[in-house]
Amino acid sequence: MQELQSKTYPIGTFAKKIGLSASTIRYYEREGLLKSHRDHAGRRYFTNSDIDWVKFLLHLKGTGMRIQELKQYVQWRAQGDATIPDRLALLKETQDNFRQRFREVQHHLEILNDKIAWYEAKERGNVNNQEPFQDYLNRLGHSE
Amino acid sequence: MQELQSKTYPIGTFAKKIGLSASTIRYYEREGLLKSHRDHAGRRYFTNSDIDWVKFLLHLKGTGMRIQELKQYVQWRAQGDATIPDRLALLKETQDNFRQRFREVQHHLEILNDKIAWYEAKERGNVNNQEPFQDYLNRLGHSE
DNA sequence: GTACAACTTAAAGTGGACTTTAAGTCAACA
DNA sequence: TGTTGACTTAAAGTCCACTTTAAGTTGTAC
Numbered sequence A, B: 001m002q003e004l005q006s007k008t009y010p011i012g013t014f015a016k017k018i019g020l021s022a023s024t025i026r027y028y029e030r031e032g033l034l035k036s037h038r039d040h041a042g043r044r045y046f047t048n049s050d051i052d053w054v055k056f057l058l059h060l061k062g063t064g065m066r067i068q069e070l071k072q073y074v075q076w077r078a079q080g081d082a083t084i085p086d087r088l089a090l091l092k093e094t095q096d097n098f099r100q101r102f103r104e105v106q107h108h109l110e111i112l113n114d115k116i117a118w119y120e121a122k123e124r125g126n127v128n129n130q131e132p133f134q135d136y137l138n139r140l141g142h143s144e
Numbered sequence C: 001g002t003a004c005a006a007c008t009t010a011a012a013g014t015g016g017a018c019t020t021t022a023a024g025t026c027a028a029c030a
Numbered sequence D: 001t002g003t004t005g006a007c008t009t010a011a012a013g014t015c016c017a018c019t020t021t022a023a024g025t026t027g028t029a030c
Helices: A002-006 A011-018 A022-030 A048-062 A067-078 A081-123 A133-140 B002-006 B011-018 B022-030 B048-062 B067-078 B081-123 B133-140
Strands: A008-010 A044-047 B008-010 B044-047
Touching: A008 A011, A011 A022, A011 A044, A011 A048, A022 A048, A044 A048, A048 A067, A048 B081, A067 A081, A081 A133, A081 B048, A081 B081, B008 B011, B011 B022, B011 B044, B011 B048, B022 B048, B044 B048, B048 B067, B067 B081, B081 B133
Parallel strands: none
Antiparallel strands: A008 A044, B008 B044
């Protein structure tokens, strides 16, 4: 247990554990998204809580936050609890943007699904499938 | 009715109608995603069915297809019904990729939501909120 | 007839997120 | 002791999807 907590990893191992390249880790560090520890020879090493931290960053990144926004978030975090409202505002904005894009891509997917269904009908040689895709969409109420 | 069908638009008007810039339209044309008609002076003009076409392309693009894939799709389309299986395969691959990423971003969102809730609890000054975020996630069963 | 806006082209530039390169350091192993 | 292999740095390069620039043409409005 103690051992697990205190385990450390060189950059290559760390990178593999989180599914990024060592170069990307260095890039993230340059951008201020994370900090590394250094051994006596100047080589980076990382801990299990660094893994948690990067995974969390990747979740935020996955909801659409850009590197600069993550950087801002990290800076606020370093400034202590006084910046919690700022951080919260940033995360909520991200959440809103995400929900907006979510609705949009759902509609894109609907059209993609419809097109696939339309092709499949056409491929099965449905005699009446001379119907143009736009008409088909209209019929489904999926146009626009 | 006849009028609506035969209405044409210069590139600026067309661009506005579909929410792209005129430059982007020209870029898409260069990339082979669409064709324009030309007037006697060599200027592009577009029809209502061009609008439908670009909107459809944007739906595909919105599900994650890249310009080169859209180009491939357009080329197959120009080759006639013999390429329907190819087109269908491309669209289904897009659909699969989309579903995969969809699941991923849903998880990213879940973590974002949890983090927001955690900050809100902290902000409300919940006395017991010295709980680290990781522990909070574990408690919710949302870790990883 | 001249000003103006909207168009035309080819080519260069941009932004974001990495990725690669070049040159070097270091520690462990045969 | 010498050769790997993993690391170090700063800087340049890449990819994608546009966007901007520069120089020129055209149709309409005054």
